[in-house]
Structures are given as structure tokens and as C-alpha cells.
Amino acid sequence: MGINLGDEFPNFKAETSQGDIQFHDWIGDSWTILFSHPADYTPVCTTELGAVIKLVPEFKKRNVKLIALSCDSVEDHLGWSKDIQSYQKCDGDFPYPIIADKERKLAVQLGMLDPVEKDKAGLPLTCRAYFIIGPDKKLKLSALYPATTGRNFDEILRVIDSLQLTATKKVATPANWQQGGECMVIPSVTPEEAAKLFPKHRVQDVPSGKSYLRFTPQP
Template sequence: MPVMSLGDELPNFYLENNMESGNLHDFISGSWAVLFSYPRSFTPICTTELSRAAQLAPEFAKRGVKMLALSCDNGDVNKDWIQDVKMNAGIEGEFPIRLVADQDRQIAKALGLIDQDQPNDVSMPITCRAIFVIGPDKRLRMSMVYPSSCGHNFEEILRSIDSLFMVESWVVGTPANWRPGDDVMVVPSIPKKEEATRFPKGVTRFSMPSGKDYMRLTPDDF
């Protein structure tokens, strides 16, 4: 089964549901995007996932990130289920996430999103819970794959997107548990002589028992 690697361009799949259609590359159209898969409609964990994603949709939109949700259900099933999701999420009006019906599992199979441990019948396994963050260049920038028993943390996905945005423009990295506003790491490839010009707000160094000079922090608002 093909598996997407970071940096790979996503295939230009045709996306279809009961309300709209088009292809993936046109949907992205120079923006960042999140494609996440879920096993099935009218199931409890999936309902909580789509509910939380919908509640946080304004935060994704604020960052210019479009949202796609993929399952192996058909469009009519999705349309009915979304009313439950909206009630559970406490939102009204148009659902803020585009749902993609992948009944023949062609997209799920091509992206390696099939959960072989959780078939819904002998021949038709369901999708796992996966997140693909896609850049404006249509390339995979980040992925997370969970078993169907464990729902995603969409706050962590937002945090990861903020990190991706941060390192797009600066030669830095974000440490464990980083949040916007926290200091970021100066990557080892930056020589000490360039610190003053690259990081005008200063660099904090840490003395390590090894004696190696590699732990450096700088404010993220430069």
C-alpha cells in the first residue's frame, strides 16, 4: 500500500459529496489545507472529532487553512449525520468543513489510510484516523495516524500548524510543548557569528554537561 512521505505532492484526487465536487488541487488553490480521515458516520468518537473540528474551524480559517474530512460513507449519509454533529458541537448554519465521500476507498487506499485491524465487513475495511497538513505547494508537511479507537486532539493540530508557519520564514525550530509566544530554538546549522543579525532580540544559551554549545533559545516575535 502506498504511504505518503513528508514532502510528497498529494495526488490530485476528485472530491465528491452530496453538495459539491471538484479536485483536491483546485480546493487547495495556493492555501494551506488539513485533510483528516475518520472511520464512519453515526459513531461516537467520530462525532466528537467532527464536533471539535467544527468548533475550531474559525481558528483554522484565521490561519488561512482549509479543512477536508474524508470517510468511506456516501454523501447522503454524511448529510444526515452532520445534523447530529452540529447539535453536539453547539453550532448552527452551514457546516464549516467540507466532507468527502470515498465509498470505493480509492483515496484512502492511495494515501495509506485504511485501518486493516478494523474492517466493517470482510472485504471493506474502514479508514483510520489520520491528519494530513498540506502546504500551498500541495506537498505533505505533517501527518498523524491514530487507530480508530483514539480521537484526535485538534488543539495539537493547530499548535503544529503554528509551528509550521513559524519555521517557514525563520531558521528555527519549536521545542516540546511550544505555544505561540514561547521562545523558539536556534537550529544547530546557524553559526554563532550570525546570531546578532538573525536574532536581534538576543539568544539565550544553556551550558550542557557535554560541553557542546547546541541549546539556544530566542524570542519567537522577531
């Protein structure tokens, strides 16, 4: 099973380290990142969730809520969160909830199970998945990583910037784009529209003679 881009994300009920939630109600009018990890009290996962703590202010600036998930219990989440905060050298309440998917219902529903990584009972663990969900409750982006490869959450911030920009402007972001960088006019915009919408845009010549490489300052 799984979910495709543009699909409405399941409105599941879940037990979390910060209490029970109904997912769509919890999202509200925010963007959301739901990210899974293989297991609590493991090394790479500790660095990942610690990295997210450090970036919480940046996600808040972008109206993004964060929620983690694994097949561990709420009790394990609460105990492990203290280790994460100690590793990250931060105090106070843990800044985002962690879902306890002990029965693996969400892991199966969202296609997050890792066939290689298993617990002591031989049950599959969740991979390093992440899903970006818009305020309209639809899936905007997803990715799956194996247990051995930690994610780059600065890249996920970059992706959020692109998604939020391109949701309201008729541009796309090129390879390695960063916030404030040059964008590209999308193909559906006619030359006449481009002249009005993006008066400073430029067209790069290519051997085919086709005028599809249209660059513009970030609107």
C-alpha cells in the same frame, strides 16, 4: 501505499458533501488539513468533527482549509452532519466538506486503511489519519490514530502554528512549545548569523561543552 513528508500531495478528484472537487484547485493558496474518520454515525467521530467545527474560526485565522473523509456516501455525510451540529449546538451550513471515498481509492493511495476496524461487509475502514498540506501542495506533517483514540485538534492548531512559523524563520520549536513561546535557533545558523538574526538569543551550557542549545524569543 502512502505519501512521504515533502512529497507533492495527490491532485485527486473527489465527491464531497459540498460538491465535486479537484484537490489542488480546491486548496488554492491555503494550507489544508485532510483528516479521515472510520465511519459516519459513530460516537468518537461525532465528537471529533464537532470539535473541528468549534475551531473553524481559529483555522481560518491561519489560512487553513479543512476537509474530512470516510468511506461513507455523500448522503450519509449530509444526514450525519446534522447530528454533529446538534451535538455541537450550532446552526447554519456545515462549515467544511466531507469526502465520500466509497471505493476506498484515496484510503488505499494515502495508506489510511485500518486493518482492525471493518464494516458490516468485512471491508476495512479508514483510520483517524490527518495530513497537513502547504500552499505549495506538499505534505508537511501526517499522523495515524486508531479508531479507539480521538484526536486533540488543539494540538493540530499548535502544530500549524509551528509549521507556519518555521517555514519562514530560521528557528525550530522545542517540546511542548506554544504560540509566543521561546524557540530554538536551528543548527545551520552560524554563531555570527545568530548574533545578527537573534540578538536576544541565549546559549544553554551542557556537559559536552557544545553550543547547540540556543534559545531565542519567538521572532
